[in-house]
Amino acid sequence: xxxxxxxxxKSAGTTLWLSWLxxxxxxxxxxxxxxxxxxxxxxxxxxVIGYMEFFRSIPILIVLFFAFYGVPLLLEVDIxxxxxxxxxxxxxxxxTMSEVVSAGIASVGRGQWEAAAAAGFSWPQTMRHIIAxxxxxxxxxxxxxxxxxxxxxxxxxxxxGYIELTRTGLLVRDSTGGGFLPLLALGAVYxxxxxxISQVGAALERRLHIGRRSDLVGAMA
Numbered sequence: 001x002x003x004x005x006x007x008x009x010k011s012a013g014t015t016l017w018l019s020w021l022x023x024x025x026x027x028x029x030x031x032x033x034x035x036x037x038x039x040x041x042x043x044x045x046x047x048v049i050g051y052m053e054f055f056r057s058i059p060i061l062i063v064l065f066f067a068f069y070g071v072p073l074l075l076e077v078d079i080x081x082x083x084x085x086x087x088x089x090x091x092x093x094x095x096t097m098s099e100v101v102s103a104g105i106a107s108v109g110r111g112q113w114e115a116a117a118a119a120g121f122s123w124p125q126t127m128r129h130i131i132a133x134x135x136x137x138x139x140x141x142x143x144x145x146x147x148x149x150x151x152x153x154x155x156x157x158x159x160x161g162y163i164e165l166t167r168t169g170l171l172v173r174d175s176t177g178g179g180f181l182p183l184l185a186l187g188a189v190y191x192x193x194x195x196x197i198s199q200v201g202a203a204l205e206r207r208l209h210i211g212r213r214s215d216l217v218g219a220m221a
Contacts, residue, residue, distance in 0.1 A: 004172045004182075011168035012189050018082065018164060019151040022089030026150065027143070029090065030097025035127075037102055048098070055095035060153045064088040068160045081162035085154065093150050100142045104135035137208045144201030148194050165189060 036048045055063065068084035071077075079087075108131050116126040158167035169186030176182060 004175075005185075007168060008165070008172065008185065008189060011163065011165045012193060014163070015151065015154055015165040016193065018085060018157065018162075019089070019147070019154045022086050022154070023093055023147045023150050025086070025090035026093025026146070027097050029094030030099075031101050033094065033098035034101035034105060037098070038105070052095045052098050055091055056099070060088065060092050061156055061159070063092055064156055064160060067091075081157065081160045084160060085157035085162050085164075089150050089153060089157075092153065093146055096146050096149075097143065100139055100146065101135070103142075104139035105131060107138045108134045137205075140208060141201065141205055144198060147201075148197055151194065151197070152190070 033048050033052065037045055039045065064085065067088040068079065068081065071084070071087070072079050112130055112134070113126065116130050121130070154164060155166035157164050158170065163171075166186065169182055169189075172185075173179065173182035
């Protein structure tokens with residue numbers, strides 16, 4: 001197994017890149033969807049809610065197959081396994097992130113909106129300077145969980161031929177004649193990555209709470 005560790009570590013970097021890119025696109029898409037939910041135009045809100053519920057309710061594997069097999073048939077274009085995996089993971093993550101961002105926005109009291117309106121703030125100014133800083137403290141913890149989920153779901157990209165961490169681990173297992181050790185090493189790598197991500201998220205959360213307490217103390221002084 002020792003001779004395969006460099007290959008495993010390299011594929012771990014590939015998995016992180018795929019997951020990070022999908023999560024970035026999912027966060028941007030989820031934020032856009034959450035903001036669209038704030039619009040009072042009912043048909044648009046129902047479209048957004050339908051999108052969220054649809055992608056939250058179907059397995060990621062089906063989304064992955066549709067991205068890899070269905071999109072090329074519909075658009076008559078060739079899509080690489082990397083693009084298909086990124087698209088599927090981003091669609092799935094965006095639906096979940098839209099709910100997370102919506103919950104963060106809803107956590108800010110109505111009085112904050114009314115105070116901003118009374119001060120003459122526009123909607124973008126209110127969102128940027130008042131709502132977003134407070135909502136971020138609520139959004140961050142579940143966002144870390146969504147990232148970890150996206151990273152674990154990226155293992156399914158091996159089914160469509162993308163060589164990431166899980167696919168590499170299975171190839172190593174085949175090369176070494178089977179056995180449990182390659183799978184144990186694969187699980188250990190996933191554990192280290194996800195544990196590190198959770199610890200970074202916890203550190204950021206503590207920093208935000210410390211910053212919030214400092215702001216409160218400064219306001220009371």
